[in-house]
Amino acid sequence: MSTDAPQSASSSPIIERIAARRAAIGGSITVQRVLPVRERRTIGAWCFLDHAGPAEFEAGAGMRVAPHPHIGLQTFTWLIEGEVLHRDSLGNAQVIRPGQVNLMTAGRGIAHSEESLPGERRLHAAQLWIALPESVADCAPAFEHYPVLPAWEQGGCRLTLLAGSYGGHIAPTRLYSPLVGIDLFSPYGAATRLPLDPAFEYGILPLAGEIHLSGQRFAADELAYLGRGRQAIGLDLVPGTRLLLIGGEPLGEEIVIWWNFVGHSKAGIAQAQHDWESGMDGGSERFGRVIGYEGAPLTAPPLPWAKA
Ligand code: MN
Numbered sequence: 001m002s003t004d005a006p007q008s009a010s011s012s013p014i015i016e017r018i019a020a021r022r023a024a025i026g027g028s029i030t031v032q033r034v035l036p037v038r039e040r041r042t043i044g045a046w047c048f049l050d051h052a053g054p055a056e057f058e059a060g061a062g063m064r065v066a067p068h069p070h071i072g073l074q075t076f077t078w079l080i081e082g083e084v085l086h087r088d089s090l091g092n093a094q095v096i097r098p099g100q101v102n103l104m105t106a107g108r109g110i111a112h113s114e115e116s117l118p119g120e121r122r123l124h125a126a127q128l129w130i131a132l133p134e135s136v137a138d139c140a141p142a143f144e145h146y147p148v149l150p151a152w153e154q155g156g157c158r159l160t161l162l163a164g165s166y167g168g169h170i171a172p173t174r175l176y177s178p179l180v181g182i183d184l185f186s187p188y189g190a191a192t193r194l195p196l197d198p199a200f201e202y203g204i205l206p207l208a209g210e211i212h213l214s215g216q217r218f219a220a221d222e223l224a225y226l227g228r229g230r231q232a233i234g235l236d237l238v239p240g241t242r243l244l245l246i247g248g249e250p251l252g253e254e255i256v257i258w259w260n261f262v263g264h265s266k267a268g269i270a271q272a273q274h275d276w277e278s279g280m281d282g283g284s285e286r287f288g289r290v291i292g293y294e295g296a297p298l299t300a301p302p303l304p305w306a307k308a
Helices: 266-277
Strands: 016-019 021-024 030-035 046-056 064-070 073-081 084-088 093-096 101-105 110-116 122-131 142-146 151-154 157-163 179-186 190-195 201-208 210-213 216-219 222-227 232-237 241-248 256-258 261-263
Touching: 046 073, 046 201, 046 241, 064 261, 064 266, 073 084, 073 157, 073 179, 084 101, 093 101, 093 142, 101 110, 179 190, 201 210, 201 216, 201 232, 210 241, 216 222, 256 266, 261 266
Parallel strands: none
Antiparallel strands: 016 222, 021 030, 030 046, 046 122, 064 110, 073 101, 073 122, 084 093, 084 110, 101 142, 151 157, 157 179, 179 241, 190 232, 201 222, 201 241, 210 216, 210 232, 256 261
16 A cells, blocks of 8 residues: 545545455455555545455454554444454453444554454454544544444334434444444345435445445445535345445545554654564554464564655
């Protein structure tokens, strides 16, 4: 991944089809990486989106992501199936179960690991990153687990509000910029109309099943980028469809995404890489240490640009 030129949000309603690409994470799990891709880096402050599963695996062969650092972002984990243990360098050890969100604010620096529980044989999840605005990017790290989120039925669909506010509901998840995130599941299929905020840009990602919007079909892991300026979007969903709707005010800042870091300068990213690599053995002063994970932490790759 490289430096991102600011990528404009479309100021008018459009429909852009963006295919995910496969990426390996730890353990036997491959994911569909939806953001960032060449055609689109951000939707609001959402700057990363991995869709894991639905996957079935032998017990003990699930997700296993060794301790690694983050800065300048929030990791936002939405679990649909399976059980995943999160540990971090603040001392948190938290199992996340279906219907729950883990939200880790990296700020100036944190390290964490994620692993399927030993007897677990399934995984279906989305992990997103939210870029922190420059004014709070160096904030103290924090971790929050949200076991219950607002959920309701609407037009033959079950909606769960993951982030922001929608339809009179307010999600408890702590945000630093105007965003929304919704999981929508339709067991029997539906034709539905979702009100939108014209100031937000939006993306819709089917996680299972398929949708039709404006005469176009989108299957699982095909992102429909909708731009801005819409009052609503009409959708047809086949039975068993689950989708994510994410949106937000376009990010007004240039960001640099590299490895597990989000920053506002290459120098800031280079410093984080140095701080992680120089503290690997005994834990790092900046990132701390993840206690309890069996195995070595991840090593940062070399920086893709020449040292300034
Ligand atoms: Mn991570």
